[in-house]
Amino acid sequence: MTMPDPDGQLAEQLLRLTRRVHRIQKRHLQQRELGVTPAQSRLLRTLAHWGSPPRMADLAERLEVVPRAVTTLVDALEASGMVRRVPDPANRRVIRIELTDEGRSTLRELHAVRRSAAEEILAPLTGDQRETLGTLLDTLIDGAPAGRC
Amino acid sequence: MTMPDPDGQLAEQLLRLTRRVHRIQKRHLQQRELGVTPAQSRLLRTLAHWGSPPRMADLAERLEVVPRAVTTLVDALEASGMVRRVPDPANRRVIRIELTDEGRSTLRELHAVRRSAAEEILAPLTGDQRETLGTLLDTLIDGAPAGRC
DNA sequence: AGGCCATTGTTACCTAGACTCACAATGAAC
DNA sequence: GTTCATTGTGAGTCTAGGTAACAATGGCCT
Secondary structure: OOOOOOHHHHHHHHHHHHHHHHHHHHHHHHHHOOOHHHHHHHHHHHHHHHOOEEEHHHHHHHOOOOHHHHHHHHHHHOOOOOOEEOOOOOOOOOOEEEEHHHHHHHHHHHHHHHHHHHHHHHHHOOHHHHHHHHOOOOOHHOOOOOOOO | OOOHHHHHHHHHHHHHHHHHHHHHHHHHHHHHHOOOOOOHHHHHHHOOOOOOOEEHHHHHHHOOOOHHHHHHHHHHHHHOOEEEEOOOOOOOOOOEEEOHHHHHHHHHHHHHHHHHHHHHHHOOOHHHHHHHHHHHHHHHHHOOOOOOO
């Protein structure tokens, strides 16, 4: 009476949930009409958690995407005044990305968006369950073999 | 000393993991060179779990996408001989989607792909943890308010 | 100094996956 | 039989990502 493929099922559930998370987040973002897409929102949050302005390459690594993808995101965010490209005097190849005041104020609104989206997604879970889930996800994310090249 | 936004963090982790799952699955699929994308693979699996051949609209609902998206997927799968469009004699508007023999054989290979991808993703977790995660994900997926409409 | 290679960001292009809108064909209901 | 709902699809858009080629820069090595 063992399940036929428990791990495969798990991956399936994860993917399914994934799609739902994405859709819900997108909807909540659109409702606020901040002109920010989910990926841009993620970049902004990443930026906020940084100490000093990171380089494009830093962002790419943190976001786990190729540098080229960061260029597009920063293009959009810069066009809407959320971030600024600042050349690094110490190394003329690198460009540092700074949050603008407008970016910071948008971030505060994004915080609320994320909260409401998270609330909708996590509604079926109790506080304890959320904590457990958080721990498991942490383990999954941190313990990853980082892509074995 | 409470966390600033635990639920938001959770959603963040979920999204991050999501991206990883997607990437890993895609890589594993490409390695096998089955000519099947992740979304197509999902449709095939959905099809296999169905009793009698479903309508396009059924698939759309089950996959949680708009019907138009199913058209594209079925186009591709039909072009590679995995499925067949069969008109429904009882209602000439509906088209039923049938798995072909080739689709069935591909599905067997996809099963292996999914297993290996799941293994890579879930490597950091013990058996017990996987079980717990499965339960939590079930709760999340089934308990969803289905888009409050 | 000069030459070779790695780093950094970007230009140009492609793909997957989803969405909206409009529409034609069909069925159902009044 | 006219009107309305269902069903699938054409046309077009959009987000998010990926490759490949490249120009500019920096580091290193002799």
